[in-house]
Amino acid sequence: MDIASSLAIVTLAALIHASFQLSISVLTLLSGHAIGAKHSQARIMRLTFGFVSGAGVMTLLALSFISLIFLRVFGRDAPELIWAIACGLLIGVGLAVWIFYYRHEKGTSLWIPRSFARHLSDRSKATKSAAEAFSLGLTSVISEILFIGAPMIISALVLIQLPGYWQLVGIAIYTIISLFTLFSVWVLIGSGHKLSSIQKWREDNKGFLQFAAGGALAVLGFFVYVYEITSTASGALLL
Amino acid sequence: MSGATTTAIIKRKGQRPTEAFDREKLHHSIVAASLSARAPEGQADNIAYAVTNYVLEWLESRPEVTSHDIRLVATRHLRAHHPDAAYLYEQHRNIL
Numbered sequence: 001m002d003i004a005s006s007l008a009i010v011t012l013a014a015l016i017h018a019s020f021q022l023s024i025s026v027l028t029l030l031s032g033h034a035i036g037a038k039h040s041q042a043r044i045m046r047l048t049f050g051f052v053s054g055a056g057v058m059t060l061l062a063l064s065f066i067s068l069i070f071l072r073v074f075g076r077d078a079p080e081l082i083w084a085i086a087c088g089l090l091i092g093v094g095l096a097v098w099i100f101y102y103r104h105e106k107g108t109s110l111w112i113p114r115s116f117a118r119h120l121s122d123r124s125k126a127t128k129s130a131a132e133a134f135s136l137g138l139t140s141v142i143s144e145i146l147f148i149g150a151p152m153i154i155s156a157l158v159l160i161q162l163p164g165y166w167q168l169v170g171i172a173i174y175t176i177i178s179l180f181t182l183f184s185v186w187v188l189i190g191s192g193h194k195l196s197s198i199q200k201w202r203e204d205n206k207g208f209l210q211f212a213a214g215g216a217l218a219v220l221g222f223f224v225y226v227y228e229i230t231s232t233a234s235g236a237l238l239l
Numbered sequence: 240m241s242g243a244t245t246t247a248i249i250k251r252k253g254q255r256p257t258e259a260f261d262r263e264k265l266h267h268s269i270v271a272a273s274l275s276a277r278a279p280e281g282q283a284d285n286i287a288y289a290v291t292n293y294v295l296e297w298l299e300s301r302p303e304v305t306s307h308d309i310r311l312v313a314t315r316h317l318r319a320h321h322p323d324a325a326y327l328y329e330q331h332r333n334i335l
Contacts, residue, residue: 025335032327032334036271038280107333117335195275196323199330 001227003166006158010170012220013151014177019213020147021202022110022120023055023140023182028199029124030133031189045190050130052182054137060175062141067156067167078157083228086153090221093150097214101147108202116143148178150217154224246298249305260298265309266291269317269328276323286320 001009030051034044070078103109110117120136120143127133141148152174159170188198202209246260266287273283293316294309310329318325 022335029334032275032331033271035275035277038274105333107330108335109333110335112335121332121335192277194277194323196326199334200326203330 001158001161003162005227006162006166007170007173009158009220009224010155010174011177012216013155014174015180016151016213016216016220017059017148017174017178018181019209019216020144021108021206021209022112022144022147023137024185024202025108025110026120026124026136026140027051027182027185028195028202029121030127030136032195033125033127035195041190045186046130047127047133048186048189050133051137051140052179052186054134054139055141055182056137056175056179057134058138058141059178060171062145063152063155063159063171063174066152067159067171070156071160074160076161078160080229080232083157084225086150086157087221087225087229089150090154090224091218093147094214094217094221097147097210097217101210101213102206106203108199108206112143151220154220158224246301247303248309249303257303260309262291262295265294265313269313269324272317272328272331273321273324275327276321278321278324282321283324286317286324289320290316 027048031044031048034047039047074082100111103111120140123136123139127136155170155174159167162170185198189195247257248260249257269287269290270283273286274280278286290313294313297312298304298309314325314329317328
């Protein structure tokens with residue numbers, strides 16, 4: 001796979017990651033509690049930036065970790081079976097996102113255990129310092145791993161094929177793009193937008209976001225399968 | 240209005256122990272929702288005062304209500320004062 005195609009796949013995977021909503025929900029709750037507690041705007045920005053930074057660092061670490069494991073286990077070329085499993089995972093998670101991602105009720109409740117959602121909600125209320133917000137950002141990425149695991153795995157498989165320098169570029173691209181939506185919400189909060197407007201937009205468009213995320217996962221899985229498995233198999237037949 | 244009421248509040252589908260109605264707690268949550276909707280502090284406080292009084296009046300004839308009932312009644316009245324704050328107050332548990 002050439003460098004441009006590899007980075008294109010990493011970019012699409014990162015966009016899919018960015019479309020997932022758990023971290024956005026936690027950021028919305030965190031800023032709501034901070035504003036409600038009459039913190040200064042500077043402190044609100046510090047808290048929310050701490051959260052976004054934490055999410056960024058954990059994304060960087062998780063992708064690097066998965067890539068390192070694959071590199072150690074498979075070397076630069078993962079077996080086709082692993083590619084096929086990763087593609088199957090992408091398509092499977094895509095279908096699951098279509099069916100399960102949001103709960104069928106008002107608001108933007110996600111299909112995660114309620115005790116888990118309550119814990120994150122309580123932690124966002126208890127967060128008073130930027131360091132705590134940073135750790136909440138780390139935790140929120142881990143909480144999303146069920147959904148973001150598949151795009152991360154496919155990105156890692158693509159990245160290990162690249163030369164060292166381009167691996168770092170790919171990880172940086174993934175991290176920056178995956179933070180795009182969180183960063184946008186951070187800017188909106190910083191510029192004085194109402195949380196109610198942000199939340200209303202999320203609620204009004206949740207069906208589209210769900211469809212787009214699930215569809216993009218399935219498309220990515222299908223594309224990588226054709227590119228890596230089918231083309232290799234047909235090439236081997238022609239030879 | 241003193242805020243003294245003997246109404247018992249049944250918490251979240253009975254999963255947590257029943258407790259007495261706490262006027263300050265409701266006032267604080269309405270202020271927080273109003274501030275989150277970018278209402279000025281003074282206005283948020285006035286709105287919270289009006290909504291809390293309304294809920295207290297509603298509670299007078301009721302010995303026992305659920306926390307969900309209080310949220311519904313407070314939201315209905317808050318909507319008349321500040322629709323955005325009412326939206327956030329209503330949605331608070333449905334964000335995540």
